[in-house]
Amino acid sequence: MNSSETGSQAAKALVRAQWDTAARGWDAHSPEIRAWLRGATDAMIAMAGVKRGARVLDVAAGAGDQTLDIAERVGPAGAVVATDLSPAIVALAEDRARGAGFTQVHCRVADGEDLQVEAASFDAAVCRLGLMLFLDPLQGLREMHRALRPGGGVGTVVFSAPERNPCVAILVATAFRHAGLPVRDPYAPGSLFSLGSPRRIDALFVEAGFRDVATTAMDAVFRMPSVDDYLAFVRSSASPILQILAGLSPARAQAAWDDIRERLRAFDTPTGWEGPNELLITAARRP
Numbered sequence: 001m002n003s004s005e006t007g008s009q010a011a012k013a014l015v016r017a018q019w020d021t022a023a024r025g026w027d028a029h030s031p032e033i034r035a036w037l038r039g040a041t042d043a044m045i046a047m048a049g050v051k052r053g054a055r056v057l058d059v060a061a062g063a064g065d066q067t068l069d070i071a072e073r074v075g076p077a078g079a080v081v082a083t084d085l086s087p088a089i090v091a092l093a094e095d096r097a098r099g100a101g102f103t104q105v106h107c108r109v110a111d112g113e114d115l116q117v118e119a120a121s122f123d124a125a126v127c128r129l130g131l132m133l134f135l136d137p138l139q140g141l142r143e144m145h146r147a148l149r150p151g152g153g154v155g156t157v158v159f160s161a162p163e164r165n166p167c168v169a170i171l172v173a174t175a176f177r178h179a180g181l182p183v184r185d186p187y188a189p190g191s192l193f194s195l196g197s198p199r200r201i202d203a204l205f206v207e208a209g210f211r212d213v214a215t216t217a218m219d220a221v222f223r224m225p226s227v228d229d230y231l232a233f234v235r236s237s238a239s240p241i242l243q244i245l246a247g248l249s250p251a252r253a254q255a256a257w258d259d260i261r262e263r264l265r266a267f268d269t270p271t272g273w274e275g276p277n278e279l280l281i282t283a284a285r286r287p
Helices: 001-028 031-038 038-045 065-074 085-100 137-147 167-178 196-207 229-239 239-245 249-268
Strands: 055-058 079-084 105-109 122-129 148-158 211-219 223-224 274-275 278-285
Touching: 001 031, 001 085, 001 229, 001 239, 031 038, 031 065, 031 223, 038 065, 038 122, 038 148, 038 211, 038 278, 055 065, 065 079, 065 085, 065 105, 065 122, 079 085, 085 105, 137 148, 137 196, 148 196, 167 239, 167 249, 167 274, 196 211, 196 278, 223 229, 229 239, 229 249, 229 274, 239 278, 249 274
Parallel strands: 055 079, 055 122, 079 105, 122 148
Antiparallel strands: 148 278, 211 278, 223 274
């Protein structure tokens, strides 16, 4: 293993550990996440061509609320294989699927860039808010392409550009400033906005071998009763932000959160807190 591969494995081990830590917080806020991503999830599933009886691959599935939507769509004659890098999140997804009675759901720990699934064995593949965090998203798309049968469809959801996602951009920029770190290129590999350009993500799909590539932008407002409720979600489950602040003393970390809170109050409304977001939904097929 060369130094580049060693560094990549070390980075993934760190990400895995951090998502293991954030897993229960992400799961606990599933109702809010589900409401936030409802429209994008429905569009992704439909655009990927998920149908009754289909075999579907759910990559970077997280705690699996969209996995249950897919399971309901494919029915008992279909199958859903949900993968994630984090064993803790996979365990939660499995518990959720069993609790809902979906025996057609199978959950496994897997790196999205090395899925370890049989080639040409799925009718459709999806990845919701995961692909942009891959260190090598092209390899992730190549893995989905390999997993699909000819004619199979794929659908992904990622954040669009920083200026279209101001509350997330504020979180990231303020966290970097308090951590004393230079502000990272928002389009750097593995960052929240790394695939925020339609031309960028479309080009990756084409390079991975997909055809009929089409990307659609969709507004997705994150609604919470107050800014404090939103911050409770972020502090318990938003691993990328937690990673930036991890090295600060408790006092400096609290100062960062206080600053973030004041900046996010810009999105207060008479009826609560509404954080604007724009997502990119990309659909394609394997020839």
